[in-house]
Amino acid sequence: MGSEISHRKFTEEDFIAFKKALYDEHAYIEALFDKGPELFSAKSRIGYELEACILTNNNLPNPINKEILDDINSPLFTNELAKYDLEINGNVFKLDAEAPQKLANDFQSLWEQGQNSAKKFDAKLGLFGVLPSLKLEHFNKEIYQSDMHRYTLVSQRMRELRHESVKILFHGEDEISLQKDDVMLEAMGTSLQIHFQIPFEQAVEYYHAALLASVVLLGFGANSPLVLGKRAWHESRIAIFEQSVDTRDKERRDHGDETRVHFAHGYINSWLDLFEQNKMFKIIFADVKDRPVSDLHHFNLHNGTIWRWIRPILGEDKDGKHTLRLELRVLPSGPTLIDTQANIWFFIGLIEGLVRSKIDLTKIPFEKLKDDFYSVAKTGLNTEFHEPINALKVSLQEWILNDGLALTKMGLDSFGIDNVEIYMNIIKQRTSSAQNGASWQLEHYKKFNNIPKLMEDYMKNSELNIPVHTWSL
Numbered sequence: 513m514g515s516e517i518s519h520r521k522f523t524e525e526d527f528i529a530f531k532k533a534l535y536d537e538h539a540y541i542e543a544l545f546d547k548g549p550e551l552f553s554a555k556s557r558i559g560y561e562l563e564a565c566i567l568t569n570n571n572l573p574n575p576i577n578k579e580i581l582d583d584i585n586s587p588l589f590t591n592e593l594a595k596y597d598l599e600i601n602g603n604v605f606k607l608d609a610e611a612p613q614k615l616a617n618d619f620q621s622l623w624e625q626g627q628n629s630a631k632k633f634d635a636k637l638g639l640f641g642v643l644p645s646l647k648l649e650h651f652n653k654e655i656y657q658s659d660m661h662r663y664t665l666v667s668q669r670m671r672e673l674r675h676e677s678v679k680i681l682f683h684g685e686d687e688i689s690l691q692k693d694d695v696m697l698e699a700m701g702t703s704l705q706i707h708f709q710i711p712f713e714q715a716v717e718y719y720h721a722a723l724l725a726s727v728v729l730l731g732f733g734a735n736s737p738l739v740l741g742k743r744a745w746h747e748s749r750i751a752i753f754e755q756s757v758d759t760r761d762k763e764r765r766d767h768g769d770e771t772r773v774h775f776a777h778g779y780i781n782s783w784l785d786l787f788e789q790n791k792m793f794k795i796i797f798a799d800v801k802d803r804p805v806s807d808l809h810h811f812n813l814h815n816g817t818i819w820r821w822i823r824p825i826l827g828e829d830k831d832g833k834h835t836l837r838l839e840l841r842v843l844p845s846g847p848t849l850i851d852t853q854a855n856i857w858f859f860i861g862l863i864e865g866l867v868r869s870k871i872d873l874t875k876i877p878f879e880k881l882k883d884d885f886y887s888v889a890k891t892g893l894n895t896e897f898h899e900p901i902n903a904l905k906v907s908l909q910e911w912i913l914n915d916g917l918a919l920t921k922m923g924l925d926s927f928g929i930d931n932v933e934i935y936m937n938i939i940k941q942r943t944s945s946a947q948n949g950a951s952w953q954l955e956h957y958k959k960f961n962n963i964p965k966l967m968e969d970y971m972k973n974s975e976l977n978i979p980v981h982t983w984s985l
Contacts, residue, residue, distance in 0.1 A: 641736030641844025735949030746892030864923030
């Protein structure tokens with residue numbers, strides 16, 4: 513949930529000053545956009561953040577992220593909200609023919625570094641969307657919250673804005689009903705975030721393509737079906753995150769105001785529409801800094817506390833060029849490194865293919881697209897959604913096989929990436945078998961009704977880096 517905040521508390525004057533700085537930075541951004549593409553990098557790049565669970569030898573949450581992070585001592589490894597999680601921040605690569613191998617090497621190198629450090633403390637790392645062995649006791653912030661004041665401030669601001677406890681309520685086969693006075697329930701979800709740098713001139717088309725691709729990838733990559741021993745959504749992180757950091761009070765919820773974690777607010781005409789939407793949301797951290805407007809400190813801090821599932825990011829590269837980036841946030845971690853890489857190349861290739869196909873993606877009424885997103889979160893690959901050409905409702909599984917794979921190949925070919933047969937085969941086989949991490953966990957739980965056995969079998973397969981569609985029960 514981001515870097516550390518220096519303030520212990522914020523005053524009314526802090527919020528006034530922050531709003532003023534935010535206004536000035538928005539004006540600066542509008543001027544940038546008016547000047548157009550010459551100020552922006554035209555390069556396509558990829559990066560990632562991978563959240564991992566730290567486990568004991570018995571596959572229970574192990575609250576030792578500080579020990580591991582201190583041992584590794586690298587900026588590429590950082591805290592997460594809970595002490596039993598950490599985040600790997602991968603290196604950034606140009607999207608070209610060499611990118612798949614470079615990304616694979618980066619994953620393997622950083623993962624081995626993390627695992628080797630964990631072993632020193634009789635621990636190991638695992639990749640889950642929601643860790644099945646979590647219990648209610650693991651959300652006690654006094655024991656399990658990471659040692660960053662930022663997390664305490666989030667809980668404090670949640671109470672100030674909501675005026676009541678955090679409540680989670682959603683239904684899969686079972687009902688999930690939880691209540692907490694802090695933000696710790698958010699720690700249930702562990703995720704993969706993909707960063708995709710895109711060209712300025714087609715930024716709107718890329719955003720719309722990312723919306724549709726997120727629906728597809730959400731079903732394809734689901735891995736979060738078991739919450740505290742209950743059968744929930746195939747991708748339960750969606751409901752958990754949206755509700756666990758909902759800062760709206762009852763009046764704003766009744767009014768239908770947007771949640772801080774949300775799919776999207778609608779189709780756009782410019783990325784400025786997205787940045788304008790940021791003004792709808794209350795400021796969480798009024799961390800005022802005396803910095804040049806061009807640093808965009810206040811804009812980036814506020815934008816970083818609006819957790820869209822597709823987050824727009826305005827940055828700057830080493831050459832001093834501004835950059836536009838899609839942070840693709842819908843995917844869970846896992847189940848394996850090879851599955852994670854297949855998810856990444858499917859996501860990137862599908863977005864690029866949709867843009868290059870020139871399909872009018874706004875033909876799907878936005879409310880239907882949004883409904884599809886939540887339907888797919890609930891039932892995964894076994895869902896119907898509105899396909900992009902005629903906005904007809906079809907099987908997600910069949911669409912991937914009939915159209916999605918071809919669009920993905922078109923997109924990857926455009927980068928000169930043609931050495932991804934292993935990943936394309938995983939996409940095809942996982943879809944054909946309809947077995948992703950979520951469906952495997954649900955079938956295992958149905959057969960054995962035994963979380964310790966599920967964890968043991970899952971970790972054996974994951975450690976062997978066997979694609980999830982080949983896992984047996």
